[in-house]
Amino acid sequence: MPEIRRDPVSGRWTIVASTRNERPSDFASGKISESKKNCPFCPGNEDQTPKEIYSVKSSKENNWRLRVVPNKYPALVPSLDAECLESEGLYRKMEGSGVHEVIIETPDHFRQLHEMDEDDISEVFKCFASRIREIKKDKKIKYVMIFKNYGRHAGASLAHPHSQLIAMPMVPMRVANELEGAQTYFSQNSRCVFCDIIREEMAFKKRIIEENDFFIAINPYASRFTFETWILPKKHLSHLEETPEEYLKNLSGVLKATLQKINHSLGETAYNILIHTMPAQEDSSPFYHWHIEIMPKFSHMAGFEWGTGFYINTVSPEKAAEILNSGKKYNK
C-alpha cells in the first residue's frame, strides 16, 4: 500500500510508492522506442493491462478507439477505509488511497495528440469528464488530477499516446494555492480572475496563440516556461466535468492547432499537459475557472527554482507567441 507522508515544515505531501519503481520504460536507451510489438497499450496486447474500465468503440469495425484501464503501477490505490492521519513519531502520514487510471488515447502507437482527428480528441475530453463524474461519486475523493507526460524529459515512461488520471483524498497544494488566489481576487474585484485574464488578452492580442468562439489559447503573462501555453473556456465554467458537450467538441480544434504550432516551432519537444479544475466535491464556483496548462520542457528546473519557487524564463510570452504564430522555427 502506498503511503502519503506530510513534510512537517512546509505541509507538502509526498506519495511513497515503491511499486512504481517496477514499471517498464520505452526510454531506457534514451530514444523513443519503436517496440510496438511489446507495447502494452497497442491493440492485440489488451491482456497486458488490468481490466478495461471505459472504452469508445469504432463505428465501422468493433475495434476500440480509446480505452481506460487502471494503472498497473499505481501511485494511489482504492481503499475502503475513510482517510485519516496516523502519527509516526513527530510525523504524520496516511494510507495512499485513491484512483490511478491510464487513458489510452488512440490504438495507433505513433499518432500523437496533435496528429489525431478532432473527433478523436473530443472523445478524449468527453472521457475525462465522464471519468471524473464517475469517480467523484466516492465522497472520499477530493480532487481528480488529469495530466499527460509527452516525451522522456516530461516524465513519460511509455511512448504510446496516453494520459493519466489520479484521484486523491485531499485538494493538492498547487490547486489550493490557485483557488485561494482566485478567491482573494474575486472578493476584491467581484470578478473571476481568469475571465479578466481572457478579457485582457483579447484586448492586448499579443499573447494569443489560437481561439474560436468557445476557447482561447494564450501564453500567460508570467509564463514559468518558455512557450508555456494555457487554454481556457471563454465562458465561465469552474468544472471540466460540467462543461457542455458542444464546448468539449470545440476544444479539440484549438488544442490541436496549438500543439501543432508548438511542435512546428520547437521541433520534437517534451511537454506536460495538465488540467486544473474545481475540487471534485465542491459546487460550481463564481471565482474559479477550469483550464489546461501546456508546459514544453526543454530546459531543466535548476536549484534556484527549487529553492525559491521563482522561475526564470528567457523568452517573454509576447516573443514566444510571435514565434509560434509566425511559423518560424525556434532556435534553442
Add this chain to the structure above:
Amino acid sequence: MPEIRRDPVSGRWTIVASTRNERPSDFASGKISESKKNCPFCPGNEDQTPKEIYSVKSSKENNWRLRVVPNKYPALVPSLDAECLESEGLYRKMEGSGVHEVIIETPDHFRQLHEMDEDDISEVFKCFASRIREIKKDKKIKYVMIFKNYGRHAGASLAHPHSQLIAMPMVPMRVANELEGAQTYFSQNSRCVFCDIIREEMAFKKRIIEENDFFIAINPYASRFTFETWILPKKHLSHLEETPEEYLKNLSGVLKATLQKINHSLGETAYNILIHTMPAQEDSSPFYHWHIEIMPKFSHMAGFEWGTGFYINTVSPEKAAEILNSGKKYNK
C-alpha cells in the same frame, strides 16, 4: 533589464531575462565537455569573466583557490531605484533588480565538490557567509539564495565546479512557505520544528547518512526525490551568515562524506544543492533553522507533480539511507 512578473492567480513570480539565453553551454553535445581550454572559470581565462569581487589565494604561490565574479548572464541586475510594482493592464511587474554572482569553487576544472579537500570546502562556505553579510547591507535585498546545479539534468550549463548566489528584492514563495510552517509549529509547540526533526532522527537512527558534533545529514521523512538529503546544524541557528566559523569548518566533513556516498551509490548523477536560510533583513529567529537540501535528479518531474505540488517517490527515505550507508550501488 530583466523583469519580475507576478502571476495574477497564484501570486507566483517569474523573472523574464532574455540575456540568459545567450549563455554558453558545455552540454550542447549531451556530454560533459572537457573543453578546459575554453572554460571561462579556468585559471588563465580570468579575463573572460566580469571583474572579481572576492577571492581566496593559495598560501604557497599567488594562485587563487576560489573566486567570486558577477554572473555574465544575470537573472537579476543591480539597480539604484527602490523596488515598486508597476501595472501592465491587469498585471503587475517590477524591475528585475538584485545581484547574481558565481562562486568558482576551485581552479581545477575536474575536481568536483566531493573530491575537494575539506579545507577548500570550508572556504566555499566561509565565502557564502561573507557574501551574504556584504550583500545584505543593501536594505532592498530581502533574500539571498545560494545554490549549485551539478550536471546537465540539474540545470548546469558549465561543467567547472561552481555555485551561484542570487539576491532578490522579496522573500521567495518556497522560503515564505517554510517560514510560515515553522512559525505555526513554533506557536503550537514552543519548539523549533527543525530542532525536533533532528531529535527525532537521532532517536530513530534509520534515516541518518552522516553526523558529527556539529552537523547531521538525513534523508527526510517526506523526501520528494529519491535519495534527497538534508544537512542541518545540530545547534539552533537561523542564519547561515551568523554561523560560527568553527561550525562551518566542521560542515565540510559531513557534506563531503554525504556527497561521496551519493556519488558511490548512484554513480554519476546530476543534483541540485540549495541553502535555505532566514531572510536577509530579519533578526535571529527561534523558529527557523538554516539547512542544506541536496536533490539528486534521476527522474524527471512530471505532469502530476507540476499540477499538484505532490511528489511521488519510489524509494522510501529509510530504504534510501540503507542503500547509501551500505556502500551498495543503487540499480536505477
